[in-house]
Amino acid sequence: MSPQITPIADTAQDLELSERILTPDGQRVANPQLDPYVADVDAAQLRALHRDMMVLRRIDAEGVALQRQGQLGLWAPCQGQEATQIGTARALAPQDYVFPSYRETGVIYARGAEPGDYVRMWRGEEGAGHDPEALRVAPLQIIIGAQTLHAVGYALGIRHDGADEVAVTYFGDGATSQGDVNEAMIFAASYQAPVVFVCQNNHWAISEPVAVQSQYPIAGRAPGFGIPSVRVDGNDVLACMAAMRWALDHARSGTGPAYIEAVTYRMGPHTTADDPTRYRDAEELESWRRRDPIARLEAHLRALGELSEEHLAETQAAADDIARRMRAECLGMVTRPPLAVFDGVYAEPHSGLERQRDEYAAYLASFESEA
Amino acid sequence: MSPQITPIADTAQDLELSERILTPDGQRVANPQLDPYVADVDAAQLRALHRDMMVLRRIDAEGVALQRQGQLGLWAPCQGQEATQIGTARALAPQDYVFPSYRETGVIYARGAEPGDYVRMWRGEEGAGHDPEALRVAPLQIIIGAQTLHAVGYALGIRHDGADEVAVTYFGDGATSQGDVNEAMIFAASYQAPVVFVCQNNHWAISEPVAVQSQYPIAGRAPGFGIPSVRVDGNDVLACMAAMRWALDHARSGTGPAYIEAVTYRMGPHTTADDPTRYRDAEELESWRRRDPIARLEAHLRALGELSEEHLAETQAAADDIARRMRAECLGMVTRPPLAVFDGVYAEPHSGLERQRDEYAAYLASFESEA
Amino acid sequence: MVEMTLGKALSAGLRQALRDDDKVVLLGEDIGRLGGVFRITDGLLDEFGAQRVIDTPLAESGIVGMAVGLAFRGYRPVVEIQFDGFVYPAFDQIVAQVAKLHYRTQGRVKMPITIRIPWAGGIGAAEHHSESPEAYFVHTAGLRVIAVSNPEDAYRSLRQAIASDDPVIFFEPKRLYHHKGEVDLDAPLADAAPMGLARVVRAGSDATLITYGAMLATALQAAEAAEDEGISLEVIDLRSLSPVDYDSVAASVRKTGRVVVAHEASREAGVAAEVIASVTERCFEYLESAPLRITGHDVPYPPAKLEKYHLPDLDRILDAVDRVLDRPNSLTGADA
Amino acid sequence: MVEMTLGKALSAGLRQALRDDDKVVLLGEDIGRLGGVFRITDGLLDEFGAQRVIDTPLAESGIVGMAVGLAFRGYRPVVEIQFDGFVYPAFDQIVAQVAKLHYRTQGRVKMPITIRIPWAGGIGAAEHHSESPEAYFVHTAGLRVIAVSNPEDAYRSLRQAIASDDPVIFFEPKRLYHHKGEVDLDAPLADAAPMGLARVVRAGSDATLITYGAMLATALQAAEAAEDEGISLEVIDLRSLSPVDYDSVAASVRKTGRVVVAHEASREAGVAAEVIASVTERCFEYLESAPLRITGHDVPYPPAKLEKYHLPDLDRILDAVDRVLDRPNSLTGADA
Numbered sequence A, B: 001m002s003p004q005i006t007p008i009a010d011t012a013q014d015l016e017l018s019e020r021i022l023t024p025d026g027q028r029v030a031n032p033q034l035d036p037y038v039a040d041v042d043a044a045q046l047r048a049l050h051r052d053m054m055v056l057r058r059i060d061a062e063g064v065a066l067q068r069q070g071q072l073g074l075w076a077p078c079q080g081q082e083a084t085q086i087g088t089a090r091a092l093a094p095q096d097y098v099f100p101s102y103r104e105t106g107v108i109y110a111r112g113a114e115p116g117d118y119v120r121m122w123r124g125e126e127g128a129g130h131d132p133e134a135l136r137v138a139p140l141q142i143i144i145g146a147q148t149l150h151a152v153g154y155a156l157g158i159r160h161d162g163a164d165e166v167a168v169t170y171f172g173d174g175a176t177s178q179g180d181v182n183e184a185m186i187f188a189a190s191y192q193a194p195v196v197f198v199c200q201n202n203h204w205a206i207s208e209p210v211a212v213q214s215q216y217p218i219a220g221r222a223p224g225f226g227i228p229s230v231r232v233d234g235n236d237v238l239a240c241m242a243a244m245r246w247a248l249d250h251a252r253s254g255t256g257p258a259y260i261e262a263v264t265y266r267m268g269p270h271t272t273a274d275d276p277t278r279y280r281d282a283e284e285l286e287s288w289r290r291r292d293p294i295a296r297l298e299a300h301l302r303a304l305g306e307l308s309e310e311h312l313a314e315t316q317a318a319a320d321d322i323a324r325r326m327r328a329e330c331l332g333m334v335t336r337p338p339l340a341v342f343d344g345v346y347a348e349p350h351s352g353l354e355r356q357r358d359e360y361a362a363y364l365a366s367f368e369s370e371a
Numbered sequence C, D: 001m002v003e004m005t006l007g008k009a010l011s012a013g014l015r016q017a018l019r020d021d022d023k024v025v026l027l028g029e030d031i032g033r034l035g036g037v038f039r040i041t042d043g044l045l046d047e048f049g050a051q052r053v054i055d056t057p058l059a060e061s062g063i064v065g066m067a068v069g070l071a072f073r074g075y076r077p078v079v080e081i082q083f084d085g086f087v088y089p090a091f092d093q094i095v096a097q098v099a100k101l102h103y104r105t106q107g108r109v110k111m112p113i114t115i116r117i118p119w120a121g122g123i124g125a126a127e128h129h130s131e132s133p134e135a136y137f138v139h140t141a142g143l144r145v146i147a148v149s150n151p152e153d154a155y156r157s158l159r160q161a162i163a164s165d166d167p168v169i170f171f172e173p174k175r176l177y178h179h180k181g182e183v184d185l186d187a188p189l190a191d192a193a194p195m196g197l198a199r200v201v202r203a204g205s206d207a208t209l210i211t212y213g214a215m216l217a218t219a220l221q222a223a224e225a226a227e228d229e230g231i232s233l234e235v236i237d238l239r240s241l242s243p244v245d246y247d248s249v250a251a252s253v254r255k256t257g258r259v260v261v262a263h264e265a266s267r268e269a270g271v272a273a274e275v276i277a278s279v280t281e282r283c284f285e286y287l288e289s290a291p292l293r294i295t296g297h298d299v300p301y302p303p304a305k306l307e308k309y310h311l312p313d314l315d316r317i318l319d320a321v322d323r324v325l326d327r328p329n330s331l332t333g334a335d336a
């Protein structure tokens, strides 16, 4: 019979059970398993990671602001999850392909998104905010967990092509309950597909604490399916990068999928439509504020004597610049004309839809003729 | 990072990795974990288990025969799985409720099925072959894995009622790939529901060997979800009974679900419509014939000096008797009248369907008036 | 009679159902502490406890499958699907289990499950949050389908759905959650008209305008606008989509001889097709022109900025009215 | 021209597609060594290898979800769903992903996925093995829906479906897998009539009988029987259910003025409702009687012994023909 397993209930203990390289106050601790994967990361690279996280936080804040000002229908903030997103995404090779959920602003940023890409979907202009082929990132996915299977299929294609690529999928702690996410692990293991699963356990699925989905470490599920996994401190950007490099190496080596659970925290509301004060304690939030991923890296850089005023100023300027361009792009967006509602349903002509389009065109034209 | 896991590929090794009490040649070996659960099983009880398995094999053979003779549309044989089904089902308390798949002839037998119950559905007379409330067994389920969620819901009800009952669900190795079966584990763990999962790993899902679903022991998945599990030799009726008693005790104690993987073998075709020679080796079949669950218990009883000719004769008579009654019931079944096609769609009147029924009745009547 | 929003009426209906029958349990994502993303279950966790107002793991098939098991045990589960577009993962459990178990067991196992679905568009939402999947369920034998359009109906028919021994898919127009109306909270359920009847919301004589859900408001506006032009429209709120109350519908069509059916859902094999086919079958000799459909286009629900070109509005309905009345319209041009 | 069964024609179509384009891959349960439970993929594993003829774990959502990922990578996946009743677990992936990704990305991501579904009843099967779910997919914008009725169409339209850049739900009538017909295996696909056109299978003048799939054979028998009574029926095989070729259908209806639509699927919001609503809209002034539907009842597919009372048969179709022709029928009685 299997050994007795102890549930982990409180989020504090939660984090203790995960791998880390930097402590919350920015001290570097030895981690024999992860250290080799970030042995090359020097101060300049650390500063680049810091810059990424700063810029991302600014993009995220701008998204919230634009929504509050009525420019976006919705925004899903990623504040608090910068280390997870930047750490893992910066480990990707250009040819890798990402299947995200809807909160991965940091991932599309790291893949080279244009300023308008962050808002185009949330503003309701288009179904996909960015060009998937250009970024090698699938459109944001709203159906919880659906994208994980797409990643596995893509990875099967990689394998068949004999390509040196990895498919990567991001999803939340809530998503781990969906059948699709479990089937994705099963199919990936069955085909030894080169896919990396990244679960961002941010402790909440809207109002439900992670314990509703699992009272046990989520990373512990993967090995049962034959998938090696690691549970990493998701607010430690170095640990996230190291874990991701391990996982990508594993997948690239042809030995099948790997799984990462990044233990982090959603500092903001679920989306701008949500009011988290209805369901979570100020105290919990406060305790996570003390584990802020950016502050942690800053403390580390400061201790190394590598956090110059210059860097901070440059970072601030870059962040402001992208926020400005994001806003300008957003406000400048021109909604497609009415008949665009019919565009792209099919790749080839569909007589039924064409007739509807024609009738609707005639209908629209009838107003013009009246005028 | 999680430990490296070694896949198990061949079915021989497979079995070695499971818990047993009786070796394939019928010797009793000590099993400190399982033994306490069958300490009370004396020779008379062993003979009763033997009788059950013999009768079940006969019922199963009669089902095949009736199908071959055109009396049934289909039959799903359970030959080879008698120990799993009888061992686990005989561990149930009367108040427990079972959610089976379609191959659990032995389970409905053990729950007290009437002879006609085995064939009513397969003959195409009714949607459910037996009265669920009478047997405390849900109708056979054809949609792979769907019933596992029903068991969890039922178990949640048990828990809310504070009742001393357990919900039990049976499913195959193939079923473990379905989202539903994984969601069932997640919901069961989340609610600590008193439910026992019984996976009959009979090595095949139609033509697909279990390795398509999993190259790792299936029982190994449950602990990741927080569910203790055991992997048991499914051709060892004592081990199956012991494992089931452990699992039921666990569920009854209020500490949540338990999971059993019974490693067994489907000796016959998937169903009477299947031709297994297209996809599996005679040799593999032969090797499993040497592990026959009934022969194993017979060898054990014989070694104990407890297998009398009298017992064998009585068993044979009982088996023949039930087969005869099963056949008689089957041949005597009267198909419901045409308008029965409308019966039981709704519990309350539905004007649309009533109109259809009336029109169809008028249509049928028009033939009579013509005549 | 009290005035309340449709959302509050639904809350009141759930509260009353929970009070009336301790076998009623609610299941869904975020329905507990949060009270649901639309706050329909607000306060119910506090009043009835976590055993009856159950936050579930994030898996719709799991939720509905569990409801089936609870029904096996004599419970009357009420499921909340968070948004219309999230019902599809539960489709198999709904279509192959919920809809069929009563038939499969010849009535031995009842499925008194209510599946509440915040529904349809017009709220500027992101993808998958504005779907109108009702036709899938109308086409599925074994289910009943209700679509509400006002607080009074919402309160009464939700309680009726929960009290029904049949499974009911219960559509709640999100766009109307904050719309107000009078509700008699104390009217005994036993005295209420049975679930399943349509309602003539506005009497008229020139054409029959058939709709349901949030589109009813648009239909009524259209009827007012038409009146200004001297056209008298009879407006019918179907309220029940399975069964459809064809007696009421046919009575109206026999009177007017002209029919427009409007809904947000896409057109091919939608509810309007069903209504028109049935009405034509029953009232052919009364029809003076071809019944018309005004629906969402046969496109996936578009991005928010385009939804106003997708949803039937006042003008599209009036144009269809002109067509069934053989008046000048968008297809004939102004000189017809 | 060679004579072969519909099943063999489908096999040949798959083989040809696999040869024509190495991006074509097949996915499904038991399609490899076994060749599928209906043997449609028989021999393909040997010819094309396990990389292209892929046995999958037992999970339909997984299969279709994986096909989506393969499509993202430029593959053209052909999925086999083992039986009609097992498509529902994949419903979410089909409706929310396969059908929508092209629209979501404004055409940047193509979904050239073919989902083959052995389909419908009349074979005495167990529950869930005789379903007719086509209306669900017809109602889903973004999908194409094909239903074949003979070997020639099967061979050609399966290849067209696979070659199409759009997702196609491809219905194969199980009941006809062993029916034979002539197939021209060498006819170039480029010369073929486009997928999506209906076919007048039998010309006639008194009424139009519209159907598809296995029901076509029954319709043709009905037409022969009717002829004996001096009634001339035009029989149309829709072949494509989305889009429906309404030009062909309307041309026939304008000629006959009377319409019967037959299918196995249940009635409410089914394909026949769609056809009748559209035909009425287009041909109202030509109609001489109410178009009628002959369909499976609105019941879950019944146990095998009762299926003959569920499926439309010759007599039920003829009775409907009598009704549209205002001849004595089951509703009027013999003396009408």
Ligand SMILES: Cc1ncc(C[n+]2csc(CCOP(=O)(O)OP(=O)(O)O)c2C)c(N)n1
Pocket: A103, A142, A143, A144, A171, A172, A173, A174, A175, A176, A202, A204, A205, A206, A266, A270, C029, C058, C060, C082, C086, C089
């Ligand atoms: C199939 C489906 N069901 C429900 C929802 C509604 N929903 C959107 S986000 C969310 C919570 C997701 O939580 P998690 O997976 O932890 O991701 P997070 O939002 O925390 O990043 C829910 C329930 C959905 N989008 N899709």
Ligand SMILES: Cc1ncc(C[n+]2csc(CCOP(=O)(O)OP(=O)(O)O)c2C)c(N)n1
Pocket: B103, B142, B143, B144, B171, B172, B173, B174, B175, B176, B202, B204, B205, B206, B266, B270, D029, D058, D060, D082, D086, D089
């Ligand atoms: C949802 C669904 N998909 C496919 C099938 C077809 N099917 C019937 S049995 C079976 C194999 C099941 O294998 P397993 O779970 O191992 O059970 P066993 O038959 O071996 O008892 C398949 C694919 C089905 N019944 N339901």
Ligand SMILES: [Mg+2]
Pocket: A172, A173, A174, A200, A201, A202, A203, A204, A205, A206
């Ligand atoms: Mg989360």
Ligand SMILES: [Mg+2]
Pocket: B172, B173, B174, B200, B201, B202, B203, B204, B205, B206
């Ligand atoms: Mg099996």
